[in-house]
Amino acid sequence: MKQESLSNSRSSQVISARSTIANNAKKMTSKNEQSAPAELSEYLIAVGTNRDKQAFAKLFAWFGPKIKRIAAQKLNNDAAGFDITQETMTRVWRKAHLFVPEKGAATTWVYTVMRNVIFDTMRKNKTQKAESLSDDIWPIEDQISEEIPFQDHLMSNQLSKLVKQLPPNQQEALTAVYFKQLTHEELAKQLNIPVGTVKSRIRLAVTKLKQQLGADHD
Amino acid sequence: MIKYHPSDILLANFSSGDLPASIAIGVSIHCQMCPTCQAEVDKLTDKLAGHDFNLDFDVEFDAEFASTLDSEIEGSESNPATTNDIKPMTSMDFGNMIDAITANDEISEQTIDKTVSIDLRGKPFELPKQLNNVGLSNWLNIGKLSRTSLDLDEGHVHSHLIHIAAGGEVPTHTHKGFEITLLLDGSFSDHMDTYHKGDFIELSSEHNHKPKTAYGCLCYTVADDALHFTEGFHKIFNPIGNLLY
Numbered sequence: 369m370k371q372e373s374l375s376n377s378r379s380s381q382v383i384s385a386r387s388t389i390a391n392n393a394k395k396m397t398s399k400n401e402q403s404a405p406a407e408l409s410e411y412l413i414a415v416g417t418n419r420d421k422q423a424f425a426k427l428f429a430w431f432g433p434k435i436k437r438i439a440a441q442k443l444n445n446d447a448a449g450f451d452i453t454q455e456t457m458t459r460v461w462r463k464a465h466l467f468v469p470e471k472g473a474a475t476t477w478v479y480t481v482m483r484n485v486i487f488d489t490m491r492k493n494k495t496q497k498a499e500s501l502s503d504d505i506w507p508i509e510d511q512i513s514e515e516i517p518f519q520d521h522l523m524s525n526q527l528s529k530l531v532k533q534l535p536p537n538q539q540e541a542l543t544a545v546y547f548k549q550l551t552h553e554e555l556a557k558q559l560n561i562p563v564g565t566v567k568s569r570i571r572l573a574v575t576k577l578k579q580q581l582g583a584d585h586d
Numbered sequence: 587m588i589k590y591h592p593s594d595i596l597l598a599n600f601s602s603g604d605l606p607a608s609i610a611i612g613v614s615i616h617c618q619m620c621p622t623c624q625a626e627v628d629k630l631t632d633k634l635a636g637h638d639f640n641l642d643f644d645v646e647f648d649a650e651f652a653s654t655l656d657s658e659i660e661g662s663e664s665n666p667a668t669t670n671d672i673k674p675m676t677s678m679d680f681g682n683m684i685d686a687i688t689a690n691d692e693i694s695e696q697t698i699d700k701t702v703s704i705d706l707r708g709k710p711f712e713l714p715k716q717l718n719n720v721g722l723s724n725w726l727n728i729g730k731l732s733r734t735s736l737d738l739d740e741g742h743v744h745s746h747l748i749h750i751a752a753g754g755e756v757p758t759h760t761h762k763g764f765e766i767t768l769l770l771d772g773s774f775s776d777h778m779d780t781y782h783k784g785d786f787i788e789l790s791s792e793h794n795h796k797p798k799t800a801y802g803c804l805c806y807t808v809a810d811d812a813l814h815f816t817e818g819f820h821k822i823f824n825p826i827g828n829l830l831y
Binding site for chain 2 (some may be wrong): 404419421424425428431432433434438450453454457458459461462463465466472473475476478479480482483484486487491495496497499500501502504505506507564565568571572
Protein backbone atom coordinates (compact mmCIF):
# COMPACT_ATOMS: atom_id res chain seq x y z
CA MET A 369 0.00 0.00 0.00
CA LYS A 370 2.54 2.47 1.22
CA GLN A 371 4.98 1.15 -1.31
CA GLU A 372 2.61 1.77 -4.17
CA SER A 373 1.97 5.36 -3.28
CA LEU A 374 5.65 6.03 -2.92
CA SER A 375 6.52 4.52 -6.26
CA ASN A 376 3.84 6.63 -7.79
CA SER A 377 5.06 9.79 -6.18
CA ARG A 378 8.56 9.01 -7.32
CA SER A 379 7.31 8.34 -10.80
CA SER A 380 5.54 11.64 -10.91
CA GLN A 381 8.72 13.34 -9.73
CA VAL A 382 10.61 11.77 -12.56
CA ILE A 383 7.94 12.78 -14.99
CA SER A 384 7.75 16.34 -13.77
CA ALA A 385 11.53 16.64 -13.91
CA ARG A 386 11.41 15.60 -17.50
CA SER A 387 8.27 17.43 -18.52
CA THR A 388 10.06 20.48 -19.85
CA ILE A 389 12.17 18.39 -22.11
CA ALA A 390 9.22 16.26 -23.10
CA ASN A 391 7.38 19.39 -24.15
CA ASN A 392 10.29 20.51 -26.25
CA ALA A 393 10.39 17.10 -27.78
CA LYS A 394 6.77 17.37 -28.83
CA LYS A 395 7.73 20.33 -30.94
CA MET A 396 10.39 18.31 -32.67
CA THR A 397 8.42 15.21 -33.44
CA SER A 398 4.85 14.14 -33.39
CA LYS A 399 5.73 10.95 -31.61
CA ASN A 400 7.05 11.69 -28.16
CA GLU A 401 6.74 8.31 -26.61
CA GLN A 402 7.87 4.99 -27.88
CA SER A 403 8.23 1.69 -26.13
CA ALA A 404 11.52 -0.14 -26.29
CA PRO A 405 11.87 -2.28 -29.41
CA ALA A 406 11.97 -5.97 -28.67
CA GLU A 407 15.09 -6.37 -30.82
CA LEU A 408 17.27 -4.58 -28.28
CA SER A 409 17.62 -7.81 -26.37
CA GLU A 410 18.67 -9.67 -29.52
CA TYR A 411 21.25 -7.00 -30.37
CA LEU A 412 22.68 -7.26 -26.91
CA ILE A 413 22.96 -11.04 -27.19
CA ALA A 414 24.57 -10.69 -30.63
CA VAL A 415 27.17 -8.37 -29.16
CA GLY A 416 27.78 -10.72 -26.25
CA THR A 417 28.17 -13.90 -28.23
CA ASN A 418 29.51 -12.74 -31.60
CA ARG A 419 31.02 -9.32 -30.92
CA ASP A 420 28.55 -8.13 -33.57
CA LYS A 421 29.50 -4.55 -34.44
CA GLN A 422 26.36 -3.79 -36.40
CA ALA A 423 24.18 -4.93 -33.54
CA PHE A 424 26.25 -2.69 -31.29
CA ALA A 425 25.74 0.26 -33.63
CA LYS A 426 22.00 -0.32 -33.41
CA LEU A 427 22.15 -0.42 -29.63
CA PHE A 428 24.20 2.76 -29.74
CA ALA A 429 21.72 4.46 -32.00
CA TRP A 430 18.89 3.67 -29.61
CA PHE A 431 20.61 4.22 -26.28
CA GLY A 432 23.40 6.69 -27.06
CA PRO A 433 21.37 9.89 -27.47
CA LYS A 434 19.15 8.98 -24.52
CA ILE A 435 22.08 8.29 -22.22
CA LYS A 436 23.73 11.52 -23.26
CA ARG A 437 20.60 13.49 -22.48
CA ILE A 438 19.93 11.78 -19.14
CA ALA A 439 23.54 12.11 -18.00
CA ALA A 440 23.91 15.72 -19.15
CA GLN A 441 20.81 16.55 -17.16
CA LYS A 442 21.84 14.65 -14.06
CA LEU A 443 25.36 16.06 -13.98
CA ASN A 444 24.21 19.40 -15.29
CA ASN A 445 27.01 19.39 -17.81
CA ASP A 446 26.90 18.67 -21.52
CA ALA A 447 30.46 17.41 -21.87
CA ALA A 448 29.94 15.00 -18.96
CA GLY A 449 26.95 13.62 -20.81
CA PHE A 450 29.24 12.74 -23.67
CA ASP A 451 31.82 11.07 -21.41
CA ILE A 452 29.17 9.06 -19.64
CA THR A 453 27.73 7.90 -22.94
CA GLN A 454 31.16 6.73 -24.00
CA GLU A 455 31.87 4.94 -20.72
CA THR A 456 28.42 3.36 -20.53
CA MET A 457 28.50 2.09 -24.10
CA THR A 458 32.07 0.84 -23.62
CA ARG A 459 30.89 -1.21 -20.66
CA VAL A 460 27.93 -2.45 -22.70
CA TRP A 461 30.36 -3.59 -25.41
CA ARG A 462 32.62 -5.29 -22.92
CA LYS A 463 29.98 -6.79 -20.66
CA ALA A 464 27.25 -7.79 -23.08
CA HIS A 465 28.13 -11.46 -22.55
CA LEU A 466 26.92 -11.04 -18.96
CA PHE A 467 23.42 -10.02 -20.01
CA VAL A 468 20.89 -12.72 -19.20
CA PRO A 469 17.66 -12.13 -21.15
CA GLU A 470 15.67 -14.38 -18.80
CA LYS A 471 16.49 -12.08 -15.92
CA GLY A 472 15.12 -8.88 -17.40
CA ALA A 473 14.78 -6.40 -20.23
CA ALA A 474 17.73 -5.06 -22.20
CA THR A 475 16.62 -1.54 -21.27
CA THR A 476 16.84 -2.37 -17.57
CA TRP A 477 20.27 -3.93 -18.01
CA VAL A 478 21.65 -0.93 -19.88
CA TYR A 479 19.98 1.35 -17.33
CA THR A 480 21.90 -0.34 -14.52
CA VAL A 481 25.16 0.00 -16.45
CA MET A 482 24.45 3.71 -16.97
CA ARG A 483 23.38 4.24 -13.38
CA ASN A 484 26.64 2.68 -12.20
CA VAL A 485 28.75 4.84 -14.49
CA ILE A 486 26.94 7.98 -13.32
CA PHE A 487 27.31 6.92 -9.69
CA ASP A 488 31.06 6.37 -10.04
CA THR A 489 31.51 9.61 -11.97
CA MET A 490 29.61 11.71 -9.47
CA ARG A 491 31.54 10.12 -6.65
CA LYS A 492 34.82 10.89 -8.38
CA ASN A 493 33.72 14.49 -8.80
CA LYS A 494 32.71 14.86 -5.17
CA THR A 495 35.44 12.95 -3.35
CA GLN A 496 39.14 12.29 -3.63
CA LYS A 497 38.39 8.66 -4.31
CA ALA A 498 39.05 7.21 -7.71
CA GLU A 499 38.03 3.61 -7.19
CA SER A 500 34.76 2.33 -8.65
CA LEU A 501 32.36 0.98 -6.07
CA SER A 502 29.26 0.62 -8.21
CA ASP A 503 29.96 -2.91 -9.37
CA ASP A 504 30.32 -4.01 -5.75
CA ILE A 505 27.18 -2.18 -4.67
CA TRP A 506 25.06 -3.30 -7.64
CA PRO A 507 26.68 -6.48 -8.91
CA ILE A 508 25.57 -6.83 -12.51
CA GLU A 509 28.02 -9.52 -13.38
CA ASP A 510 27.14 -13.09 -12.90
CA GLN A 511 29.53 -14.07 -10.21
CA ILE A 512 31.02 -17.40 -10.97
CA SER A 513 32.86 -19.41 -8.43
CA GLU A 514 36.47 -20.26 -8.95
CA GLU A 515 36.09 -24.00 -9.14
CA ILE A 516 34.66 -25.90 -12.03
CA PRO A 517 33.18 -29.03 -10.51
CA PHE A 518 34.29 -32.20 -12.25
CA GLN A 519 31.43 -34.46 -11.40
CA ASP A 520 32.32 -37.47 -13.48
CA HIS A 521 34.98 -38.70 -15.82
CA LEU A 522 32.73 -38.45 -18.89
CA MET A 523 32.27 -34.78 -18.17
CA SER A 524 36.02 -34.43 -17.72
CA ASN A 525 36.66 -36.13 -21.03
CA GLN A 526 34.17 -33.97 -22.82
CA LEU A 527 35.62 -30.90 -21.17
CA SER A 528 39.18 -31.64 -22.14
CA LYS A 529 38.04 -32.25 -25.70
CA LEU A 530 36.35 -28.86 -25.76
CA VAL A 531 39.32 -27.16 -24.15
CA LYS A 532 41.50 -28.43 -27.00
CA GLN A 533 39.20 -26.68 -29.47
CA LEU A 534 39.73 -23.27 -27.89
CA PRO A 535 42.07 -20.71 -29.44
CA PRO A 536 45.63 -21.39 -28.23
CA ASN A 537 45.94 -18.33 -26.00
CA GLN A 538 42.64 -19.09 -24.24
CA GLN A 539 43.59 -22.73 -23.88
CA GLU A 540 46.88 -21.77 -22.35
CA ALA A 541 45.28 -19.36 -19.88
CA LEU A 542 42.57 -21.80 -18.87
CA THR A 543 44.95 -24.71 -18.40
CA ALA A 544 47.39 -22.66 -16.39
CA VAL A 545 44.79 -21.26 -14.02
CA TYR A 546 42.37 -24.17 -13.64
CA PHE A 547 44.60 -27.17 -14.09
CA LYS A 548 48.01 -25.93 -12.95
CA GLN A 549 46.56 -23.71 -10.22
CA LEU A 550 48.52 -20.62 -11.23
CA THR A 551 47.07 -17.30 -10.14
CA HIS A 552 46.09 -14.73 -12.76
CA GLU A 553 48.99 -12.59 -11.65
CA GLU A 554 51.53 -15.41 -11.92
CA LEU A 555 50.40 -16.27 -15.40
CA ALA A 556 50.41 -12.63 -16.48
CA LYS A 557 53.97 -12.30 -15.26
CA GLN A 558 55.00 -15.50 -16.98
CA LEU A 559 53.55 -14.40 -20.31
CA ASN A 560 54.45 -10.76 -19.79
CA ILE A 561 50.91 -9.54 -20.48
CA PRO A 562 48.46 -7.52 -18.38
CA VAL A 563 46.39 -9.36 -15.77
CA GLY A 564 43.24 -8.00 -17.43
CA THR A 565 44.17 -9.84 -20.63
CA VAL A 566 44.60 -13.10 -18.74
CA LYS A 567 41.20 -12.62 -17.15
CA SER A 568 39.61 -11.73 -20.48
CA ARG A 569 40.99 -14.84 -22.09
CA ILE A 570 39.74 -17.04 -19.29
CA ARG A 571 36.35 -15.41 -19.33
CA LEU A 572 36.04 -15.92 -23.08
CA ALA A 573 37.11 -19.53 -22.74
CA VAL A 574 34.72 -20.23 -19.88
CA THR A 575 31.83 -18.55 -21.71
CA LYS A 576 32.53 -20.67 -24.74
CA LEU A 577 32.76 -23.88 -22.74
CA LYS A 578 29.54 -23.07 -20.92
CA GLN A 579 27.75 -22.50 -24.20
CA GLN A 580 29.01 -25.74 -25.68
CA LEU A 581 28.33 -27.83 -22.62
CA GLY A 582 24.90 -26.26 -22.30
CA ALA A 583 24.12 -26.96 -25.95
CA ASP A 584 25.18 -30.58 -25.62
CA HIS A 585 23.00 -31.11 -22.61
CA ASP A 586 19.80 -29.90 -24.17
CA MET B 587 13.84 -13.63 10.27
CA ILE B 588 14.53 -10.08 9.13
CA LYS B 589 12.07 -7.64 10.67
CA TYR B 590 13.55 -4.23 9.89
CA HIS B 591 13.97 -3.04 6.33
CA PRO B 592 15.18 0.10 4.53
CA SER B 593 12.42 2.66 4.00
CA ASP B 594 10.73 2.93 0.62
CA ILE B 595 12.54 6.18 -0.02
CA LEU B 596 15.90 4.54 0.55
CA LEU B 597 15.04 1.65 -1.75
CA ALA B 598 13.92 4.03 -4.50
CA ASN B 599 17.02 6.19 -4.22
CA PHE B 600 19.19 3.12 -4.05
CA SER B 601 17.69 1.89 -7.31
CA SER B 602 18.32 5.17 -9.07
CA GLY B 603 21.88 5.47 -7.72
CA ASP B 604 21.18 8.63 -5.75
CA LEU B 605 22.33 7.57 -2.28
CA PRO B 606 25.77 8.30 -0.86
CA ALA B 607 28.03 5.26 -1.19
CA SER B 608 27.93 4.58 2.56
CA ILE B 609 24.16 4.19 2.65
CA ALA B 610 24.03 2.44 -0.72
CA ILE B 611 26.47 -0.15 0.66
CA GLY B 612 24.17 -0.74 3.65
CA VAL B 613 21.09 -1.14 1.46
CA SER B 614 23.00 -3.43 -0.89
CA ILE B 615 24.17 -5.71 1.92
CA HIS B 616 20.64 -5.82 3.30
CA CYS B 617 19.17 -6.71 -0.11
CA GLN B 618 21.64 -9.51 -0.43
CA MET B 619 20.20 -11.00 2.75
CA CYS B 620 16.58 -10.01 2.08
CA PRO B 621 14.88 -11.36 -1.07
CA THR B 622 11.81 -9.17 -0.46
CA CYS B 623 13.77 -5.92 -0.66
CA GLN B 624 15.85 -7.24 -3.55
CA ALA B 625 12.64 -7.95 -5.47
CA GLU B 626 11.40 -4.46 -4.67
CA VAL B 627 14.65 -2.95 -5.93
CA ASP B 628 14.41 -4.99 -9.13
CA LYS B 629 10.89 -3.73 -9.66
CA LEU B 630 11.86 -0.12 -9.03
CA THR B 631 14.88 -0.40 -11.32
CA ASP B 632 12.68 -1.74 -14.09
CA LYS B 633 10.32 1.17 -13.61
CA LEU B 634 13.11 3.74 -13.61
CA ALA B 635 14.61 2.25 -16.76
CA GLY B 636 11.21 2.51 -18.40
CA HIS B 637 10.92 6.16 -17.49
CA ASP B 638 14.44 7.11 -18.48
CA PHE B 639 14.57 5.28 -21.76
CA ASN B 640 11.04 5.28 -23.05
CA LEU B 641 10.41 9.00 -22.95
CA ASP B 642 11.66 9.25 -26.44
CA PHE B 643 12.18 12.71 -27.80
CA ASP B 644 13.55 12.29 -31.25
CA VAL B 645 12.46 9.13 -32.89
CA GLU B 646 13.05 10.44 -36.37
CA PHE B 647 16.54 11.57 -35.59
CA ASP B 648 17.29 8.16 -34.14
CA ALA B 649 16.17 6.40 -37.28
CA GLU B 650 18.31 8.58 -39.49
CA PHE B 651 21.14 8.23 -37.03
CA ALA B 652 20.88 4.46 -37.11
CA SER B 653 21.05 4.25 -40.88
CA THR B 654 24.03 6.59 -40.99
CA LEU B 655 25.79 4.44 -38.48
CA ASP B 656 24.87 1.29 -40.35
CA SER B 657 26.54 2.48 -43.49
CA GLU B 658 29.58 3.58 -41.53
CA ILE B 659 29.94 0.24 -39.90
CA GLU B 660 29.55 -1.59 -43.17
CA GLY B 661 32.43 0.48 -44.45
CA SER B 662 30.56 2.18 -47.27
CA GLU B 663 32.19 5.53 -46.74
CA SER B 664 32.49 6.17 -50.44
CA ASN B 665 30.64 9.43 -50.15
CA PRO B 666 31.96 11.04 -47.03
CA ALA B 667 31.63 14.62 -48.20
CA THR B 668 27.92 14.55 -48.88
CA THR B 669 26.97 12.50 -45.86
CA ASN B 670 29.15 14.52 -43.52
CA ASP B 671 27.67 17.75 -44.74
CA ILE B 672 24.19 16.88 -43.65
CA LYS B 673 25.14 14.74 -40.69
CA PRO B 674 24.57 16.47 -37.38
CA MET B 675 27.73 17.01 -35.42
CA THR B 676 26.59 14.70 -32.66
CA SER B 677 26.10 11.69 -34.85
CA MET B 678 29.60 12.14 -36.27
CA ASP B 679 30.98 12.16 -32.77
CA PHE B 680 28.92 9.13 -31.89
CA GLY B 681 30.17 7.37 -35.01
CA ASN B 682 33.75 7.91 -33.92
CA MET B 683 32.83 6.75 -30.48
CA ILE B 684 31.41 3.49 -31.81
CA ASP B 685 34.55 2.87 -33.84
CA ALA B 686 36.75 3.57 -30.86
CA ILE B 687 34.75 1.30 -28.59
CA THR B 688 34.47 -1.65 -30.96
CA ALA B 689 38.14 -1.40 -31.99
CA ASN B 690 39.02 -2.90 -28.63
CA ASP B 691 37.98 -6.49 -28.49
CA GLU B 692 38.74 -7.13 -24.84
CA ILE B 693 35.85 -8.24 -22.74
CA SER B 694 35.33 -7.18 -19.21
CA GLU B 695 37.20 -9.24 -16.71
CA GLN B 696 35.20 -11.68 -14.76
CA THR B 697 34.76 -10.91 -11.12
CA ILE B 698 35.65 -13.76 -8.88
CA ASP B 699 33.42 -14.00 -5.87
CA LYS B 700 36.22 -13.47 -3.41
CA THR B 701 35.37 -13.41 0.22
CA VAL B 702 37.56 -11.76 2.76
CA SER B 703 37.42 -13.14 6.23
CA ILE B 704 38.30 -11.02 9.21
CA ASP B 705 39.17 -12.34 12.60
CA LEU B 706 37.64 -10.52 15.52
CA ARG B 707 38.63 -11.75 18.94
CA GLY B 708 39.16 -15.24 17.69
CA LYS B 709 35.91 -15.42 15.76
CA PRO B 710 35.99 -15.31 11.96
CA PHE B 711 33.59 -12.98 10.12
CA GLU B 712 33.00 -12.79 6.42
CA LEU B 713 33.41 -9.25 5.17
CA PRO B 714 30.56 -8.17 2.88
CA LYS B 715 31.86 -8.12 -0.69
CA GLN B 716 30.47 -4.61 -1.05
CA LEU B 717 33.51 -3.55 0.99
CA ASN B 718 36.06 -5.32 -1.22
CA ASN B 719 37.32 -2.01 -2.61
CA VAL B 720 36.83 0.18 0.44
CA GLY B 721 39.72 1.03 2.71
CA LEU B 722 39.31 0.15 6.39
CA SER B 723 41.20 1.85 9.19
CA ASN B 724 42.98 -0.18 11.84
CA TRP B 725 40.63 -1.72 14.35
CA LEU B 726 40.28 0.28 17.50
CA ASN B 727 39.62 -1.87 20.53
CA ILE B 728 37.98 -0.54 23.65
CA GLY B 729 36.77 -3.10 26.10
CA LYS B 730 34.34 -5.39 24.37
CA LEU B 731 34.05 -3.00 21.48
CA SER B 732 36.07 -3.01 18.26
CA ARG B 733 35.61 -0.45 15.57
CA THR B 734 37.02 0.34 12.15
CA SER B 735 36.23 3.35 9.94
CA LEU B 736 35.51 3.04 6.26
CA ASP B 737 37.48 5.34 4.05
CA LEU B 738 34.66 6.66 1.86
CA ASP B 739 35.40 10.38 2.08
CA GLU B 740 31.79 11.51 2.36
CA GLY B 741 32.04 14.52 4.60
CA HIS B 742 29.64 14.38 7.51
CA VAL B 743 28.46 10.91 6.65
CA HIS B 744 30.74 8.38 8.29
CA SER B 745 30.54 4.62 8.27
CA HIS B 746 32.00 2.03 10.56
CA LEU B 747 32.10 -1.64 11.24
CA ILE B 748 31.48 -2.21 14.91
CA HIS B 749 31.93 -5.45 16.72
CA ILE B 750 30.62 -5.95 20.22
CA ALA B 751 31.81 -9.06 21.99
CA ALA B 752 29.40 -11.25 23.92
CA GLY B 753 28.04 -9.49 26.98
CA GLY B 754 29.11 -6.05 25.79
CA GLU B 755 27.02 -2.92 25.61
CA VAL B 756 27.26 0.63 24.36
CA PRO B 757 26.27 3.22 26.94
CA THR B 758 23.23 5.36 26.17
CA HIS B 759 23.89 7.70 23.33
CA THR B 760 22.00 9.84 20.87
CA HIS B 761 22.89 11.15 17.49
CA LYS B 762 22.44 14.61 16.13
CA GLY B 763 21.51 13.27 12.74
CA PHE B 764 20.41 9.88 11.55
CA GLU B 765 22.04 6.60 12.34
CA ILE B 766 21.70 3.45 10.30
CA THR B 767 22.68 0.14 11.81
CA LEU B 768 22.77 -3.00 9.75
CA LEU B 769 23.26 -6.17 11.68
CA LEU B 770 25.75 -8.30 9.77
CA ASP B 771 25.99 -11.07 12.29
CA GLY B 772 24.70 -11.96 15.74
CA SER B 773 22.02 -10.02 17.56
CA PHE B 774 21.60 -7.13 19.94
CA SER B 775 18.81 -5.53 21.94
CA ASP B 776 17.87 -2.09 23.12
CA HIS B 777 14.82 -0.91 25.06
CA MET B 778 12.71 -1.14 21.90
CA ASP B 779 13.42 -4.55 20.49
CA THR B 780 15.85 -7.35 19.79
CA TYR B 781 17.50 -7.22 16.39
CA HIS B 782 18.84 -10.04 14.30
CA LYS B 783 21.16 -10.66 11.39
CA GLY B 784 19.99 -8.68 8.34
CA ASP B 785 17.93 -6.13 10.26
CA PHE B 786 18.34 -2.61 8.88
CA ILE B 787 17.60 -0.13 11.64
CA GLU B 788 17.12 3.57 10.96
CA LEU B 789 17.25 5.87 13.96
CA SER B 790 16.65 9.58 13.94
CA SER B 791 18.01 12.11 16.40
CA GLU B 792 15.06 11.64 18.76
CA HIS B 793 16.04 8.13 19.60
CA ASN B 794 18.49 7.38 22.26
CA HIS B 795 19.45 3.85 22.86
CA LYS B 796 21.72 1.59 24.77
CA PRO B 797 22.37 -1.46 22.66
CA LYS B 798 23.69 -4.57 24.33
CA THR B 799 24.46 -7.99 23.05
CA ALA B 800 24.37 -11.29 24.88
CA TYR B 801 26.24 -13.36 22.32
CA GLY B 802 28.13 -10.74 20.34
CA CYS B 803 27.40 -8.98 17.08
CA LEU B 804 28.96 -7.28 14.09
CA CYS B 805 27.27 -4.17 12.70
CA TYR B 806 27.69 -1.88 9.74
CA THR B 807 26.78 1.63 10.79
CA VAL B 808 26.32 4.93 8.98
CA ALA B 809 25.84 8.17 10.88
CA ASP B 810 25.48 11.60 9.38
CA ASP B 811 27.18 13.38 12.21
CA ALA B 812 30.29 11.45 12.89
CA LEU B 813 32.00 14.37 14.56
CA HIS B 814 29.43 14.12 17.26
CA PHE B 815 29.69 10.37 17.19
CA THR B 816 33.46 10.39 17.56
CA GLU B 817 33.31 12.94 20.31
CA GLY B 818 30.60 10.95 21.93
CA PHE B 819 32.66 7.87 21.56
CA HIS B 820 35.61 9.24 23.48
CA LYS B 821 33.49 11.24 25.88
CA ILE B 822 31.51 8.18 26.71
CA PHE B 823 34.23 5.64 26.80
CA ASN B 824 37.06 7.38 28.51
CA PRO B 825 35.39 8.18 31.82
CA ILE B 826 33.18 5.16 32.03
CA GLY B 827 35.23 2.62 30.24
CA ASN B 828 34.70 0.27 33.15
CA LEU B 829 31.18 -0.27 31.89
CA LEU B 830 32.63 -2.09 28.97
CA TYR B 831 34.97 -4.41 30.76
